[in-house]
Amino acid sequence: MSKPVVVGAVLYDPKVSVIWDIIRDFFEQNGCPMDVVFYTNYEMQVEALVKGHVDIAWNSPLAWLDSQRLSNDGCRAIAMRDTDRDRVSHLVVKAEGPVKTVADLKGKTVALGAKDSPQATLIPLGLLKRHGLEPGRDFAEKRFDVLVGKHGDHIGGERDALACLEKGEAAACAMLDLNWQAWQKDGTADPRKYRVLATTDPFDHCVFTVKKDFPADAEKKWLKALFSMSYDNPKHRQMMDMEGLKAWKEGRTSGFGPLSEATKSLKYWDGK
Amino acid sequence: MDPLSWTVRVAASGPEAATSYVRRHKVETGDAVAFDVEAPRVSALEQVLSAIGADLVTGLLKRAKKRRLEIDSVEAVVEGTLGNPLVTLDVLGEEGDPGLRSVAVRVYVSTLHMPADIDPVWSETVTRSPLVATFRRAADLQLSIKVTP
Numbered sequence: 280m281s282k283p284v285v286v287g288a289v290l291y292d293p294k295v296s297v298i299w300d301i302i303r304d305f306f307e308q309n310g311c312p313m314d315v316v317f318y319t320n321y322e323m324q325v326e327a328l329v330k331g332h333v334d335i336a337w338n339s340p341l342a343w344l345d346s347q348r349l350s351n352d353g354c355r356a357i358a359m360r361d362t363d364r365d366r367v368s369h370l371v372v373k374a375e376g377p378v379k380t381v382a383d384l385k386g387k388t389v390a391l392g393a394k395d396s397p398q399a400t401l402i403p404l405g406l407l408k409r410h411g412l413e414p415g416r417d418f419a420e421k422r423f424d425v426l427v428g429k430h431g432d433h434i435g436g437e438r439d440a441l442a443c444l445e446k447g448e449a450a451a452c453a454m455l456d457l458n459w460q461a462w463q464k465d466g467t468a469d470p471r472k473y474r475v476l477a478t479t480d481p482f483d484h485c486v487f488t489v490k491k492d493f494p495a496d497a498e499k500k501w502l503k504a505l506f507s508m509s510y511d512n513p514k515h516r517q518m519m520d521m522e523g524l525k526a527w528k529e530g531r532t533s534g535f536g537p538l539s540e541a542t543k544s545l546k547y548w549d550g551k
Numbered sequence: 552m553d554p555l556s557w558t559v560r561v562a563a564s565g566p567e568a569a570t571s572y573v574r575r576h577k578v579e580t581g582d583a584v585a586f587d588v589e590a591p592r593v594s595a596l597e598q599v600l601s602a603i604g605a606d607l608v609t610g611l612l613k614r615a616k617k618r619r620l621e622i623d624s625v626e627a628v629v630e631g632t633l634g635n636p637l638v639t640l641d642v643l644g645e646e647g648d649p650g651l652r653s654v655a656v657r658v659y660v661s662t663l664h665m666p667a668d669i670d671p672v673w674s675e676t677v678t679r680s681p682l683v684a685t686f687r688r689a690a691d692l693q694l695s696i697k698v699t700p
Contacts, residue, residue: 293636297587319637319644327643 283312284501286487287324287333289342290317291429298521305518309504320428321395325349328488335501338488339430340397340538346488348548356486356530357498358505362457362523363484364534368398369459369475370406371444371468372451381410381477387450388419390440396431397482397538399440403453405541406479414545421449434458441468451476483534568592584639596631600654603682604629607658607694610676620668623661630655631690653691659699666698 284306288299299315306313316333318324321342328336329349335357338346346354370389372378378387384407392399400422404414414420421443425435440452441462454462459475462468487505489498508515510525519525542548560572561580567590571578581592593601604627615622633639634648660669673696677683686692 290637290640290642293584293586293640296640300587317637317640317642319642323644 281312281500283314284335284497285314285316285333287316287318287327287336289319289321289324289337289339289429289432291426291432298518301518301521305508305515306501306504309507311500311504313501321345321430322428328354328490331490334489334493334497336488338486339432340482340484340486340535341395341401341430341542343486343488343532343535344539344542345548350490353491354488355491355493356532357489358487358502358527358530359483359485360522360524361526361528363486364528364531365481366398366484367456367481368403368406368453368479369456370403370451370453370477371441371459371473372476373444374472374474376450378450378476381407381412384412384451384476385417388421388448389414390421390443390449390452391423392431392436392440392453393424393427393429393433394422395427395429396436397541398455398484399431399437399453401541401545401547402479402482402537404545405537406477408541408544410477438467444473480537481534482537483531486530488530569595584633584636586636586640596633596651599651600629600631603654603656603686606680606682607656607676610680611658611660611672614672614676615662615669618672620664620672621662623663625658625660627656627658629657651686651690653693654686655693656695658694658696660696661699663700664698669696669698 290296296317299317303313303315316327318327321339322345324333324336324338325342325345326349327333328346336342336346343354343356370381378384389407391403394400407414407418412418421440423436423439423443425439426433431437437452437454437458440449441454443449444452459468463470505527508519508527510516510519561569562572563569567582569580571580579592580598581590581594583594584596585594608625608627612622612625631651631654634650634652635645636649637645638647638649658673662669677694683692683694
């Protein structure tokens with residue numbers, strides 16, 4: 280048997296381990312043995328990738344930037360879900376509220392997710408900065424630091440931010456488009472009560488990351504197994520539904536611009 | 552009196568399965584903890600929760616019978632929470648106690664007798680239950696009873 284490829288993943292909920300069990304079994308059955316190592320946060324996982332303790336890291340977008348930062352641009356993005364591409368975040372306000380434009384947020388409070396959430400904090404803050412609104416100076420941040428270190432994987436922070444808007448303790452809140460869509464459908468966010476004030480530029484989300492020196496043959500074999508998953512195959516569909524995708528795509532780095540810009544303008548990495 | 556002991560023999564039948572041989576009985580158990588609702592076997596943790604529930608419902612029924620109190624049905628809902636389930640999944644960086652942090656048992660008794668008639672039976676059942684005595688030392692154990700006609 281060939282040496283297993285070691286894949287790192289951050290676990291925010293024990294139930295997520297079930298998905299990884301299924302994925303690991305799938306790779307085994309497709310002749311590409313794989314070991315999965317779970318980490319409690321992305322910081323540990325990025326360090327493990329850079330030090331070579333794992334071959335492939337299932338990285339958040341912020342973890343991708345961190346991997347590049349700590350490896351001197353020594354990483355490659357090799358695969359992502361179709362649903363990781365071209366996401367946007369919304370600033371949501373009360374439909375009948377006083378905030379009509381982004382400029383109206385001056386002097387108000389904006390509810391955000393965890394401090395390391397690309398979609399619910401960093402990229403929306405970047406959008407506000409581009410509109411000339413400086414956090415702390417022009418508006419107050421009300422942050423919901425749920426499971427810091429997991430980069431907003433857990434939706435709890437975004438849900439708390441929405442609740443904060445609902446209670447009138449904030450004039451706007453930030454959320455990923457997928458959550459906005461889902462919460463309108465399930466009644467969490469009544470579409471008659473809320474509206475989108477502004478939307479960020481499209482950005483990419485999670486990505487399988489390797490170091491540049493990851494052996495090409497191992498990568499080729501692993502990607503072949505990954506890309507052999509087909510939504511048309513009922514045996515694969517359950518696994519893909521659980522992971523929230525219809526197709527695996529090649530990795531790309533063109534979608535990390537808004538987050539990169541936000542981390543720079545917010546001086547996110549200073550002191551790290 | 553020499554202390555009595557009970558012995559069961561447990562054999563692994565795969566990474567996620569074990570078979571217990573108990574006197575003339577055979578019991579199948581799955582993983583330590585099931586995180587998948589579709590898991591094919593009852594987990595070891597669920598067996599433990601079942602055991603405390605069984606201890607209380609059978610104990611209550613047996614003591615009610617002794618007092619000639621008629622019980623239509625008795626059922627327990629047992630809920631357990633772990634300290635940190637991520638520890639048992641080998642998540643690097645997670646710390647804490649993977650064990651049971653709390654166990655809440657709610658017993659529902661259907662009977663035409665008044666709750667005041669059932670209360671002493673319940674009290675005796677709890678006091679004399681080997682598993683309640685054990686769990687009180689191990690976790691935050693909360694017991695409650697609801698008597699309805």
